[in-house]
Amino acid sequence: MNIDDWKSQIKRGTLEFCILIMIRKQPSYGYEIISTLEKYPIVAAKENTIYPLLRRLLKEEYISSSWQESTEGLPPRKYYSITDKGLEYIAAMSVEWENLLSAINKIKGE
Amino acid sequence: MEKVLNEYLEKMEKYLRPIAVSERVDIIKEIKSEMQELQSNDIPAEQIIERLGNPKDLAKAYLGDLLSKESRFSWNRFLVVCAFYSLVGFSGMVVIPSLAIIAPTFIICGIMSPVLAAVKMIDYIFALGIPYVENIGIFLGGIVTFNPIVEFIISLVIGVLLCWTGRGVWKLLVLYCKKIGKTVSNLSI
Numbered sequence: 001m002n003i004d005d006w007k008s009q010i011k012r013g014t015l016e017f018c019i020l021i022m023i024r025k026q027p028s029y030g031y032e033i034i035s036t037l038e039k040y041p042i043v044a045a046k047e048n049t050i051y052p053l054l055r056r057l058l059k060e061e062y063i064s065s066s067w068q069e070s071t072e073g074l075p076p077r078k079y080y081s082i083t084d085k086g087l088e089y090i091a092a093m094s095v096e097w098e099n100l101l102s103a104i105n106k107i108k109g110e
Numbered sequence: 111m112e113k114v115l116n117e118y119l120e121k122m123e124k125y126l127r128p129i130a131v132s133e134r135v136d137i138i139k140e141i142k143s144e145m146q147e148l149q150s151n152d153i154p155a156e157q158i159i160e161r162l163g164n165p166k167d168l169a170k171a172y173l174g175d176l177l178s179k180e181s182r183f184s185w186n187r188f189l190v191v192c193a194f195y196s197l198v199g200f201s202g203m204v205v206i207p208s209l210a211i212i213a214p215t216f217i218i219c220g221i222m223s224p225v226l227a228a229v230k231m232i233d234y235i236f237a238l239g240i241p242y243v244e245n246i247g248i249f250l251g252g253i254v255t256f257n258p259i260v261e262f263i264i265s266l267v268i269g270v271l272l273c274w275t276g277r278g279v280w281k282l283l284v285l286y287c288k289k290i291g292k293t294v295s296n297l298s299i
Contacts, residue, residue, distance in 0.1 A: 030144060048162075052172050073150060075142065075143040077143055077147075078136075
């Protein structure tokens, strides 16, 4: 049984969705996103996955970014926030997600 | 910042060279920000580096996206272009001159053979006694000798065949040049 392989495939497919939802809730910075995801092993990912993914989302204009100075002693942080295009994307993804869940439930029920 | 962390960032910057300067600076700044964040949480430099992984791998993760999407300069591309021109340069040295010589030679021979045979035939019919005409003709080692009229017909057939071959070779040359031109434009250099 190779459950890890399957898990990594799920992660690949849903990480984008998770990050966008997180950013929609409130503007966040890279490390914050990574450490939040770390709490949930199924979607936990390292810097080398999250940062390039954020950059791609930025290029595709689902999110925007701005550097903000933080309180003393802390470094400036790059905050990501959701765009209108990103909200549309999340809405479309949510529909498909519900489709998937209901499909699985119906298949199980039969 | 500690030396090891600065070294890490320097290494990353080196590997990120294919990315535009402004973006590169931004990437480094973001990683540096995380390093400082972790440091302020009292995490030692060694652990920070362990967490981020090999600087080359982290940089590659950024580059992976770039390579598949944008066609900037890359060594692979450079090698493909080099290989293409070495091959074309070498084949061009042999193929183009050979074809360029063969094609007109075949055509000229194709025209000359019936013309000369015609001269011999005219000489034979009108008994003109043109000098050296005995050197013209189809010679098969003295086994068979043809009548000059028959010779003219045979040489006409041979002439057509030679011209036809010459034309084919010429077409091949044109095709070769066109093909190279097309490949060059595909490589978009």
